[in-house]
Amino acid sequence: MCISVGSAKARSDSPELQRCFFQLSNLGMDPVILLGGFSAFQTLYPFLCTPRMILVELERQMLTIYPSEILEGALYQGSAKQASDYKIIKNLHISHVVNATANCPDAFPNTLSYLRLRLTDDGQQDLVEALPLASRFINAALRAEPAGRVLVHCSMGRSRSSALTLAFLMQHQHWSLLHALRWLKERRACTAPNVNFLRQLLTYEEQLFGRRLTSLDDIRR
Structure with a gap:
């Protein structure tokens, strides 16, 4: 489901997405580029998705870690x-x-x-x-x-x-x-x-x- 941000496919598909990836990485985040985007991920892993925005640490701690x-x-x-x-x-x-x-x-x-x-x-x-x-x-x-x-x-x-x-x-x-x-x-x-x-x-x-x-x-x- 994931694609390497440095791969030729990632660069040719979306240079803007690659720039965003590195900007988020420089901020200390750990982003992942998904093949097919969120909809493809949700189809395969619906139990990892939620319509809620997780904003505080307590909510994050309540999530099931797989x-x-x-x-x-x-x-x-x-x-x-x-x-x-x-x-x-x-x-x-x-x-x-x-x-x-x-x-x-x-x-x-x-x-x-x-x-x-x-x-x-x-x-x-x-x-x-x-x-x-x-x-x-x-x-x-x-x-x-x-x-x-x-x-x-x-x-x-x-x-x-x-x-x-x-x-x-x-x-x-x-x-x-x-x-x-x-x-x-x-x-x-x-x-x-x-x-x-x-x-x-x-x-x-x-x-x-x-x-x-x-x-x-x-x-x-």
Whole structure:
């Protein structure tokens, strides 16, 4: 749904819109240019739209915050709180969930398919089994008939869930870790896998492609 403001299409379609984008960015805002405009966005995401003008902080805090859409209409990443909100699950048509928390229970085990990976966000957690397990689970869900939609979550949706999402993007999109990380951060700004996870993802990259494509310095900048 989004288009890069620096792309040739964005420049040729609307130079005025691009100038507006940069002016808003310079004011500290975070604008997004939508393909098809607001009407196209509203058609796909009516639950994210409201006829009300949100003017004060209290009103903003009352809004439902949804998981980040990593692959359009397919893969989402978020927090344990979002994964336990049935309105979010229903609106996004989630069918499969990867639960990467150590203690948070599966919220809807009778209606959704779960992969439970009891992971801790620390320097000792081994992901050697979790990375391929999560990748296979996500891939099977997305390739099912009909195709499923997957939510990957940990407690805050920053470190453990990011490591699992990156592993899937590397394996099934055939992306380097650096490319996958850039893609993920564009769609989920809070992405922050810990250094232990980054090192294990570098090893996973080497296993997938037969050689190291990314350095630790590349992804810690």
